[in-house]
Amino acid sequence: MYHVINSPPTNARFPGLYVTPRQFSAQMEALARAGFTGVTLNQVEANWKQGAPLPAGHPVVISFDNGYRTQFTRAFSLLRKLGWPAVENLQLEGLPPSQGGLTPREIRALVGAGWELDTQGFTHADLIRLDPQRLLHEVGAARVAIRRRYHTPADWFAYPSGHYDATVITAVKAAGYIGATTVVAGWADPRDDPYTLPRFRILAGTTPQGLLAQLADGRRTADPPSSYL
Numbered sequence: 001m002y003h004v005i006n007s008p009p010t011n012a013r014f015p016g017l018y019v020t021p022r023q024f025s026a027q028m029e030a031l032a033r034a035g036f037t038g039v040t041l042n043q044v045e046a047n048w049k050q051g052a053p054l055p056a057g058h059p060v061v062i063s064f065d066n067g068y069r070t071q072f073t074r075a076f077s078l079l080r081k082l083g084w085p086a087v088e089n090l091q092l093e094g095l096p097p098s099q100g101g102l103t104p105r106e107i108r109a110l111v112g113a114g115w116e117l118d119t120q121g122f123t124h125a126d127l128i129r130l131d132p133q134r135l136l137h138e139v140g141a142a143r144v145a146i147r148r149r150y151h152t153p154a155d156w157f158a159y160p161s162g163h164y165d166a167t168v169i170t171a172v173k174a175a176g177y178i179g180a181t182t183v184v185a186g187w188a189d190p191r192d193d194p195y196t197l198p199r200f201r202i203l204a205g206t207t208p209q210g211l212l213a214q215l216a217d218g219r220r221t222a223d224p225p226s227s228y229l
Contacts, residue, residue, distance in 0.1 A: 005074035030208030038084025040116035048190040063087040069100035085114040089158035118156040140175035
């Protein structure tokens with residue numbers, strides 16, 4: 001799981017969520033050398049449920065949250081060189097202007113290149129604090145909007161800041177998503193609840209060796225610390 005692919009500005013609220021383009025490139029090259037291959041969540045689900053083949057080696061989902069523009073301007077070309085798709089968990093509204101958001105043209109370019117377009121909702125709201133009408137908007141209306149605008153299924157939801165409870169999961173299911181991802185670290189497994197899949201957060205300063213060690217360890221962690229949220 002990645003966020004901004006850039007150096008953090010001096011006033012960055014969460015500088016740990018900034019991975020420089022050089023770091024990202026080195027990490028992807030290390031993954032490729034270690035036998036990893038990028039795939040999408042829909043490919044994983046098809047393998048788990050229908051036995052559809054995945055690429056040889058170690059399939060891994062590279063996901064990007066929020067829809068920061070550097071995910072297109074910095075990460076896209078690097079992944080394209082490897083022939084890997086990725087997953088974009090798009091936040092439809094509300095990105096700070098200083099950090100920038102993907103344009104519709106850029107989103108369509110990602111989808112056209114084989115990226116999977118999913119969502120975090122409209123505004124990165126804390127879903128467990130919303131009333132039923134607002135929750136429906138953030139979860140259900142966001143999927144309808146993405147499907148209408150970009151003609152793609154948007155089958156997966158990413159919980160903003162990893163906040164969810166039973167009510168949120170019920171809303172995600174009712175909106176037609178086939179699963180959802182969290183910010184709890186660990187490898188996903190076919191036996192997992194598809195609505196609480198873990199991911200590895202890759203933070204600023206992570207070396208290629210550190211990334212491979214994080215993946216090799218692969219242990220599940222507790223919910224993320226409040227400093228991340």
